[in-house]
Amino acid sequence: MLVDSHCHLDRIDLAPYDGDLGAAVAAAQARGVERILCIGIDMSNAPTVVEIAERFDNIYASVGVHPLDISDQLCTEDELLQRADHPKVVAIGETGLDYYYSGDNREQQMASFAGHLRASAQCGKPVIVHTRNAREDTLELIKEHSDPKVAGVLHCFTESWEMASAAMDMGYFISFSGIITFKNAAELREVVAQVPMERLLVETDSPYLAPVPYRGKKNEPKNVVEVAQCVADIKGLSYQEVVEQTTRNFDRLFF
Template identity: 70%
Template sequence: MLIDSHCHLDRLDLSPYDGNLDAALQAARERGVQRMLCIGIDRGNAQTVVDIASKHEDIYASVGIHPLDLADDIEATDALIELADHQRVIAIGETGLDYYYSEDNKAAQQDSFRNHLRAAAKIRKPLIVHTRNARQDTLDIIREESDPDVAGVLHCFTESREMAHAALDMNFYISFSGIITFKNAADLREVVASVPLDRMLVETDSPYLAPVPFRGKKNEPKYVVEVAQCVADIKGISFEEVVAQTAENFNRLFKLAA
């Protein structure tokens, strides 16, 4: 069972499919993708991702506020819990810290991240974490606020081996995207090699970051095949082993039946 553990189905470029999301989903299924997690990034698209998941048995949703999409008022923990109160919502996020463009709202990002962690712990749904240029703060806040029995995943991981293993020690999973296929990602491929297969997920983060040989095109869930194949190549194991183990990991983390 190949799973795209992180995609933005409400943002896909559907022009190759005459605007039909179902056709894009079918293209992924025909390449063996059997589950997808459609990610929420703000209050505005929470209902959209839930509606998409509700219409498809093989799609689940998460709800949360991306650190680059914070409004003036930070969502309180109780408000996040209310957003996540749906049977198709299996995770809180994406949330986290992103200081790449600016550090002007660091305090607001940190407050929001803490609220998401508290909501995840309260309702026992794992957290989906975005982190960029904020390694130590991300780890410190997870260490302070996370319930290790709930934990979550650092998605689209591009940080150091040391950060990956610190997160693993706190019971988080690490998810890799098409970035691992890029020519200039040798250091990241070393991180892939170091992360145990039984603590790893694969994703597209579509419509962003299409893997080689599709780099420069709009990404979509069917290209998670290339990510899984790259993991197999790095680790010197079969594609089938990567598919089976990452699916088992996804189902374990999000408490789903196989």
């Protein structure tokens, strides 16, 4: 029973399924992807991801504001806690820092991220972290505001082993996407090799970052199979071992 631990079901291309999200979910299940975590990126899509989770027994949701979707009016901790108070909402986020695309609002990003971390600690639901070109600030804010007993996950990880190790020391999991299958991702595959299986998750981040052999196409949850297979190849494990361990990790973190 494989889990896609991070995707955006409200954004995937449903044209191949005649607009039927249920058919896309069934296509994932046909490949053994039994559970899916649908991620919120701002307060406007929070009702949508929660509604999707309510429709399907095997889908869960998160609520939060992506660092690239921050507005002048920051989401308050109370708003996050109110949105997170739902049985199908299992996480806060995605949140975090992205200085690659937007470095001119660092203070806003940091304030938003800190608020998400505090909300996570208060409600006891883990935080889903997006981080790009912001290693020091990301780790410092986690150290200052995160509850290590709740912790969270650095999703779609593309950073260094040193950052992964520091995050794991603070209780965090590391999640890898289809990027690890790309030809130019040799250094990242070395990080995959070092992350203990007990702290590793797999995801699609669909509709983005389709793994090889689908690179360049729109991604969807069923393609997390290729990510799990790549992890198995890197670590010299069977595919089933990766499936079983990443599913256990998902349950440990979110339930």
